[in-house]
Amino acid sequence: MSMTPQLVLPDMEEEEASSGPAEPSPPAGLRDSSFERNKQSSVHRWVPWIAGFSAGFVADVFQQYLPDPGRRDVTILEPFSGVGTTLVEGMLHGYNVVGFEINPYAALASRVKCAAFRLEPEDLRHHLIVFEHRARQRTAEIDAVFAAGGDVVACAPPPRAAPPPAFRSRVPFFSPAVERKVLHCLDIIHELPSAEMRELLLLAFGAVMVSFSNYSYEPSLGSRVAAGKPEVPNADVVGVLAAKMRAMLDDLVSYRAQMARFCPPPTARVIPASSLALSDHLAPDSADLVVTSPPYLNNYHYIRNTRPHLFWLNFVAASGELKKIETANFGKYWQTVRDAPRSHLRFALPELEERIQAIGEMHPEKGIYGGGGWANYAVEYFNDCHRIGVGLQYALKPGGVAVFVLGNSITQGIELVTDRYFGQIGELCGLHLEDIHLLREKRVGNSVVNSSVRNGQPTKATLYETAVVLRKPK
Ligand SMILES: C[S@@+](CC[C@H](N)C(=O)[O-])C[C@H]1O[C@@H](n2cnc3c(N)ncnc32)[C@H](O)[C@@H]1O
Incomplete structure (x- = not known):
């Protein structure tokens, strides 16, 4: 936005x-x-x-x-x-x-x-594939439990990450199913051995996180409900994040080619x-x-x-x-x-x-x-x-x-x-x-x-x- x-x-x-x-x-x-x-x-x-x-x-x-x-x-x-x-x-x-x-x-x-x-585009491509595979695996149960009206917080496996304890918002920033998926995605990003790759994927997360939250920019950040929009009870967090990463990967290829003109x-x-x-x-x-x-x-x-x-x-x-x-x-x-x-x-x-x-x-x-x-x-x-x-x-x-x-x-x-x-x-x-x-x-x-x-x-x-x-x- x-x-x-x-x-x-x-x-x-x-x-x-x-x-x-x-x-x-x-x-x-x-x-x-x-x-x-x-x-x-x-x-x-x-x-x-x-x-x-x-x-x-x-x-x-x-x-x-x-x-x-x-x-x-x-x-x-x-x-x-x-x-x-x-x-x-x-x-x-x-x-x-x-x-x-x-x-x-x-x-x-x-x-x-x-x-x-x-960054090597091949490295990013590899991490993207691994990210998507792992994230889909770890969040698979959430959609099924959500669809059945069950308690998504009880889904296995439990994420290691937790929401930031001091972060308060008037309405829950993420709905429970979304939050659970977000935590798994963050776990996987934090597992990456390369600091540069971790930062890139965290930036990808930052770029899209509001889109699956219960908030929106109007243009200041406010709750979706206050802006007359429905809340987001569930979302394809993994898909949204992977699409952002793919767009970054596409750009990375041309970015490197353009920068290769300059030595050093x-x-x-x-x-x-x-x-x-x-x-x-x-x-x-x-x-x-x-x-x-x-x-x-x-x-x-x-x-x-x-x-x-x-x-x-x-x-x-x-x-x-x-x-x-x-x-x-x-x-x-x-x-x-x-x-x-x-x-x-x-x-x-x-x-x-x-x-x-x-x-x-x-x-x-x-x-x-x-x-x-x-x-x-x-x-x-x-x-x-x-x-x-x-x-x-x-x-x-x-x-x-x-x-x-x-x-x-x-x-x-x-x-x-x-x-x-x-x-x-x-x-x-x-x-x-x-x-x-x-x-x-x-x-x-x-x-x-x-x-x-x-x-x-x-x-x-x-x-x-x-x-x-x-x-x-x-
Ligand atoms: C209008 S935005 C600049 C946008 C930028 N031209 C771009 O294309 O992304 C102004 C920026 O100044 C930053 N800012 C505000 N006070 C600052 C300060 N004292 N020192 C450095 N940055 C500051 C804000 O955080 C904000 O990102």
Whole structure:
């Protein structure tokens, strides 16, 4: 399931809609940035992600902003790598890539995808056959018992794996028959002797696990019942997982053939840490080009939306561990700052300051649900824009370019032209704002914008997405 971030409603309160970007330039040969297109692209299609951009868009950016796209001694930096679109596309062009990703599940996706061309397709084919055979054997009884209305938990053999003890959900995440099958599949994956193969198959599991759960992305993760969909009492877990693995195997063959053109192959580093401290990890003046899409100012909760993956793949064992990732997330989240004392911008941008001030004054009667919390969230967001601006100034080579895909937002009925402010913040950090390309405009329905701040007056509004181009002076 992949979604574009600008259609996402915040968890609690209103925002969204727009009046259009600040004097954007024409698309300039950049393809549609929508992640949807990755669904058809080899390797890129392995893991659906909530937001991102297309491989074609990234390739266009290489073409347009690398001084000599044919050269190979190039380093591409992706500070918010998600499931690795920029990284994989960079490698397919023969470039060295460095990515940062704070969500361990997304970091796994980036890492596995970047390294997968080193795997032998024959090995994967063998493991796939063994997996399917064993999993069918171990789960054979479950369907029969389920069909007879019996207790699937009593089926033999018992799985060794257990559901993550601290993982809670409003309705059971997996129905009993599905959960039992999932546990057997995980047992078999964990039995694999090769760590690389194990990670690949765990990623395959992560990519499909929601599809046989009682939850779905709407676009935030919620119960199927709440979305008007039936629960999933039983499913062909083995078949779904094997089909995903087969698709990966097909792609692996062509991925290896493409990477064989490069000898030695390009290097890939995926750093599972925050990119807000680039200088802790990178040498100065080391990146030729940055292509990225940070979280938007729409409070889309990457961590909550991947809670099942984080628990079931053993990245976290307790909810407290999620808190640490939430507060290190770019812009934090409204939930983490809404009741904090009023925070302030760490740089001077009077227009932005005024807008945030106006947001902060909205609906004081709503307490933490009023403007104050959203103003804090906006302050954190733009302060992190400044932090990343400082990092770019440090990490880019002189003359190097950073292309940031961003969406606008309206918070408490007040528009924030995030892209224009981001450009201005970049300039405050010593970068040159070269361009803002309009990539997509999208109409949104009344359900999104007819919010209480508008007192019931429906507004047709347009959201947009732009690519902000910043260059480090020579
Ligand atoms: C819009 S998505 C990027 C998607 C990516 N371009 C792709 O195609 O998959 C933003 C990503 O930034 C990550 N992120 C948020 N805060 C971060 C931080 N401080 N450091 C590194 N990554 C962060 C989120 O986990 C999320 O995966």
